[in-house]
Amino acid sequence: MRKSLALVQRELVAYFSSPLAYVVLTAFLFFNGYVFWLITNFLNDPRTQAMAPLKLMFGGTIFFWLFLLFVVPVITMRLLAEERRTGTLEVLLTAPVSEGQVVIAKFIAAFIFYVFLWLPTVVYVIILGSYSSIDPYPVAAGYLGIALLGVLFTAVGLLTSALTRNQIVAAIFAFAVLVVLFSIGLLEQLATGPALKSALGYMNLWDHMDDFSRGLVDTRHVVYDISLAGLFLFLATKALAAKKWR
Amino acid sequence: MIEVEALTKRFVDRDAVSNVSFFVPEGEVLGFLGPNGAGKTTTMRMITGFLPATSGSVRVAGLDLARDPLGVRSRIGYLPENVALYPEMRVEEYLRFRAAIEGVPRKDVAARVDETCERTMIGDVRRQLIGTLSKGYRQRVGLAATLVHKPPVLILDEPTVGLDPRQIVKIRELIVELGRDHTVILSTHILPEVEQVCRRVLIIDDGKLVADGTPEQLRHGFAGAAEVVTQLDAPEGEARAALEKLPGASAVRSAGSGRFHVSVEGGADLRRAVFSLAVEKGWVLLELSQTAPSLEDTFLRLTTRDAAEHEAAEEVANA
Numbered sequence: 001m002r003k004s005l006a007l008v009q010r011e012l013v014a015y016f017s018s019p020l021a022y023v024v025l026t027a028f029l030f031f032n033g034y035v036f037w038l039i040t041n042f043l044n045d046p047r048t049q050a051m052a053p054l055k056l057m058f059g060g061t062i063f064f065w066l067f068l069l070f071v072v073p074v075i076t077m078r079l080l081a082e083e084r085r086t087g088t089l090e091v092l093l094t095a096p097v098s099e100g101q102v103v104i105a106k107f108i109a110a111f112i113f114y115v116f117l118w119l120p121t122v123v124y125v126i127i128l129g130s131y132s133s134i135d136p137y138p139v140a141a142g143y144l145g146i147a148l149l150g151v152l153f154t155a156v157g158l159l160t161s162a163l164t165r166n167q168i169v170a171a172i173f174a175f176a177v178l179v180v181l182f183s184i185g186l187l188e189q190l191a192t193g194p195a196l197k198s199a200l201g202y203m204n205l206w207d208h209m210d211d212f213s214r215g216l217v218d219t220r221h222v223v224y225d226i227s228l229a230g231l232f233l234f235l236a237t238k239a240l241a242a243k244k245w246r
Numbered sequence: 247m248i249e250v251e252a253l254t255k256r257f258v259d260r261d262a263v264s265n266v267s268f269f270v271p272e273g274e275v276l277g278f279l280g281p282n283g284a285g286k287t288t289t290m291r292m293i294t295g296f297l298p299a300t301s302g303s304v305r306v307a308g309l310d311l312a313r314d315p316l317g318v319r320s321r322i323g324y325l326p327e328n329v330a331l332y333p334e335m336r337v338e339e340y341l342r343f344r345a346a347i348e349g350v351p352r353k354d355v356a357a358r359v360d361e362t363c364e365r366t367m368i369g370d371v372r373r374q375l376i377g378t379l380s381k382g383y384r385q386r387v388g389l390a391a392t393l394v395h396k397p398p399v400l401i402l403d404e405p406t407v408g409l410d411p412r413q414i415v416k417i418r419e420l421i422v423e424l425g426r427d428h429t430v431i432l433s434t435h436i437l438p439e440v441e442q443v444c445r446r447v448l449i450i451d452d453g454k455l456v457a458d459g460t461p462e463q464l465r466h467g468f469a470g471a472a473e474v475v476t477q478l479d480a481p482e483g484e485a486r487a488a489l490e491k492l493p494g495a496s497a498v499r500s501a502g503s504g505r506f507h508v509s510v511e512g513g514a515d516l517r518r519a520v521f522s523l524a525v526e527k528g529w530v531l532l533e534l535s536q537t538a539p540s541l542e543d544t545f546l547r548l549t550t551r552d553a554a555e556h557e558a559a560e561e562v563a564n565a
Binding site (some may be wrong): 003005007096 | 291294295296316317319320322324326328330331332334335339343344346347348349352391
């Protein structure tokens with residue numbers, strides 16, 4: 001436990017001592033601010049029908065997805081690829097910690113950073129809350145949805161980072177996998193056959209977020225995100241154990 | 247302390263290490279010699295558990311690496327070849343991190359870090375970022391990190407590469423000192439280093455163990471001919487013929503201006519015979535010395551790849 005804590009702590013030090021973290025944080029804030037402004041403008045238009053404003057913030061627009069698909073690979077690309085490139089992986093894997101422990105610690109650190117990224121958006125909720133009444137449950141469910149997406153996406157990024165010693169390759173590969181994960185559910189509309197349609201529907205991340213932002217916590221979505229993330233983390237552990245190609 | 251048995255590592259098309267066995271008793275400083283690419287690093291990586299062996303077994307402090315990898319890892323302090331550190335961490339912070347992942351009890355960490363910093367002479371850079379340190383300091387920080395949990399076994403892969411001569415001397419002194427309370431495997435291709443630091447030497451070439459013994463044994467057992475160098479004020483041909491007839495002389499090489507290198511079989515001392523010869527013939531003896539076989543000779547004879555290069559170099563020198 002203490003070893004894992006030390007690993008997580010080291011990883012967080014690495015995050016916050018790199019300029020990349022601040023670039024990502026700034027870009028994310030700027031971007032979210034812009035989306036927030038767009039949404040408030042849209043809602044202020046008298047022609048707009050009454051609706052839950054935060055539903056738009058949480059996955060209701062393509063902006064949300066675009067940025068998420070980009071930003072998570074940037075957060076995760078360094079995690080293992082850099083250790084492999086510089087050789088610090090050799091130190092880590094000859095210390096009495098298991099591959100699984102390393103992977104989990106890295107995952108937790110990246111997830112903490114992801115949460116940190118979203119933290120400032122609570123301000124928007126407070127601002128909106130001061131102008132109109134906000135139902136707290138859909139907000140909480142929306143954040144839960146964002147957290148679950150973070151778990152899934154971070155696991156993907158960690159896996160691709162375990163496969164290469166080049167950060168850029170890791171990021172691009174993660175982006176590709178995430179685009180597939182995201183768009184496979186969108187094929188639902190094109191699917192013929194009810195079985196295929198419901199299978200693709202199960203994997204539809206947009207619908208998942210839509211449910212969450214309406215305050216609907218569907219355990220199927222939770223199970224999908226968590227189990228898939230578990231699979232990717234397991235694969236990352238295996239990739240780390242197979243170091244023969246270095 | 248360390249038992250390596252029939253260790254083999256097969257990469258796709260060749261054996262990087264084949265059938266290497268050796269035993270290192272507790273408290274020994276073992277020199278692991280070999281030309282570049284001979285399999286030193288691969289062997290060390292298999293002992294530390296970083297690379298899985300194709301076959302063979304490793305036991306450290308009675309624990310089998312395959313059965314209890316974490317147990318073995320916690321008993322080894324390993325300094326990899328190109329000391330990899332986290333540049334964004336401060337020295338002290340890094341040492342505390344290493345202590346934590348090695349399982350040093352929380353209450354002991356501060357004391358261990360202090361002790362190790364003092365031992366490796368990095369006290370003056372404790373607060374500095376690792377990325378800003380010079381190569382010599384980084385090497386010592388790496389060494390400190392391998393010591394911080396007081397492992398009974400130290401495995402050091404070329405710890406003095408890239409250091410200036412003063413730093414090399416300091417690191418060697420430190421290794422000798424560490425040898426008093428640790429079992430050490432030290433890989434290097436610097437021969438004087440081995441002679442100064444190690445009580446026992448293994449030579450590996452092309453993945454195979456070719457020699458095992460004390461530096462003394464290796465010098466005499468494998469190096470073969472010692473050499474007597476003499477300079478005589480005498481007719482070249484006659485002197486040469488006379489030297490060749492001396493008992494024990496196996497080959498005589500003329501270096502010009504009456505200077506000869508006489509190879510001696512079996513380590514006999516030919517100086518008396520040469521002196522008597524000079525007296526008998528009335529030649530003036532200008533120089534007479536015996537060169538002991540060096541570990542370098544052994545190394546060059548046993549390691550095929552470099553031996554070829556050595557011969558080529560000698561031919562060039564003789565031409």
